[in-house]
Amino acid sequence: MNKCIRAARAVTMAHGENSTIEDFALIHNGDRILETGTWSALKDDFSGEVEDLGDVTIVPGLINAHVHLELSHLKGRTVQEQGFTNWIKSLLSNPLYDLETEAVRDAVQQMRADGTAFCVDISTRNCAQVAGIMDELSMGFYACCEAIGTQNPKEGAKFFPQKEFTYGRAAGSGHSLYSTGAELIQAVKKANDEAGLPYPIHLAENAEEDEIVASGTGEFAEMLKGAGLLADCGNKGLRPVEYADFLGLLDESTLAVHCVRVDENDINTLAERRVNVCLCPRSNTYIGEGRAPWEKILKSGINTCLGTDSIASNYDLSMWNELEYLLKNIEISLSSAEALAIVTTNSAKALKIDDSYGSLEKGKRAVYATVPAHLKDLLF
Ligand SMILES: [Zn+2]
The missing domain is CATH 2.30.40.10 (Urease, subunit C, domain 1)
Incomplete structure (x- = not known):
């Protein structure tokens, strides 16, 4: 009926x-x-x-282009506004990957109630379980299994579960240039490309990343080295966007998450390669990383999306609150359509889901x- x-x-x-x-x-x-x-x-x-x-x-139903539901049990359990190294230390003092399914379920239900109809979830250990919960609660999704570490991929390796879901798909993602070895990060990109999937990666998020990519040094580099997770970025003095480009990771299927530390050249490169950018304004503030040059990114014509990141680096997972924060702090005026596009049509295009999401039109999913x-x- x-x-x-x-x-x-x-x-x-x-x-x-x-x-x-x-x-x-x-x-x-x-x-x-x-x-x-x-x-x-x-x-x-x-x-x-x-x-x-x-x-x-x-x-139209909102799209959260970056979240880590696996960390849903960590609300209020990390330090705020003390920079990335201090934040990651506090994050790692928790039982990170002991999935609490009720916390994930509550988070997804709250997101649905807030109007979010689709999300790009990143899981390091619990991709299939989180996908199952999103599917059960009719949240549209990409459940991205995050590749991290310096090991080279084995011949014929699969980077995400080859499983069918009603409301979404499994995919791969690279954690970052500094924590995922070059061969692995490229192999996951190739696997996503072959499956017609977008490719999310944390990019140009903080000063620690700049230093590791440029020279392999710093307190955070030593922490990663101790954990066996420090990727060799070549120590060529490159900026993260330059190095990502050198690795061939930047194209119209790529979703570059954060882009806090991008200069004019970086923005031009991202625009030329038609990379999609996902801003996470409140997460960057919560951690104390500064903020992305939102105005320049938007003015460059880069297809720009919005994400909350995880509850371990935000106050809630509301896309309306995320958009409100952006609109209250941005120094250019956006029309209603431009502002709404960031949480609907732009994300649908970036994620190749515009046949089902992004607008209220015949044939699309009935979500608002x-x-x-x-x-x-x-x-x-
Ligand atoms: Zn993230």
């Missing part, structure tokens, strides 16, 4: 535009959108159940988010 959702208005983001429809109605079959338009135009031909959301504005009161004035 088909159902109808009504709302006072919707910003559908159809065709990537700020397409606002008053007296909005969306007819769906429980999975896909069958039709959208005004209620007055659709009501005569519709006889099913109607859910009226009232005087609210709805938008309601604009909260505290964002109305910032957005419209």
Whole structure:
């Protein structure tokens, strides 16, 4: 039986535009959108159940382009604003990979309730279990198994489970240039490319990364070396974006996460290679890494997305709160469509899921988010 959702208005983001429809109605079959338009135009031909959301504005289901649900049990258990090395020390003092499935389940349910319909999850140890929980709770996803360490990949190695899910897919990801050996990081990129999957990697996040990539030195480098996780970046004095480019990791399938420490040349390189960038503003602040040059990244035309990162480096996993933080602190003005694109259409394009997500249009998944009161004035 088909159902109808009504709302006072919707910003559908159809065709990537700020397409606002008053007296909005969306007819769906429980999975896909069958039709959208005004209620007055659709009501005569519709006889099913109607859910009226009232005087609210709805938008397409939000996309969180970077999260680590595996760490959902670590809320409040890391230091804040003391820099990356101190943050990672506090993170590592916890039982990191002892998956607490109830914490993951709660996190996914809260994200769904907040309007997030799809996320890119990164797991170091528990990829398949986290994927199972997201699938069960109808969260759209890429469950990315994170490759970390300096070992070379074995011939014919698989980097993620070859398993089918209803709401998402498993994929690979590279942790970072400094912690994932060059051959491994390239092999995972190749595997994702061959499977038509996007390739997420933490890139240009902090000063520690700059130093390791350029010269292999620093306190954090020594920590990694002690754990057998220090990748040889060649000590050629390169910047992270330059080194990633040298390794052939930068193209339109790549999702470069953070990009806090990028200069004009780096931004030009990312734009030329058509790399997608995922900003994680509150995570960078929480850790004390500074902030990405959001304005320059957006103005360069780079396809820009937003992610919360994990609860171990954020206050919550709300995409609305993440967007609010960005909009309150950014020094250029964004139109409603530009702001909403960062959490809908841009991410759908970056992640190659725009056949199902990113806009409220016929054929796409029937998922939406309601604009909260505290964002109305910032957005419209
Ligand atoms: Zn991350």
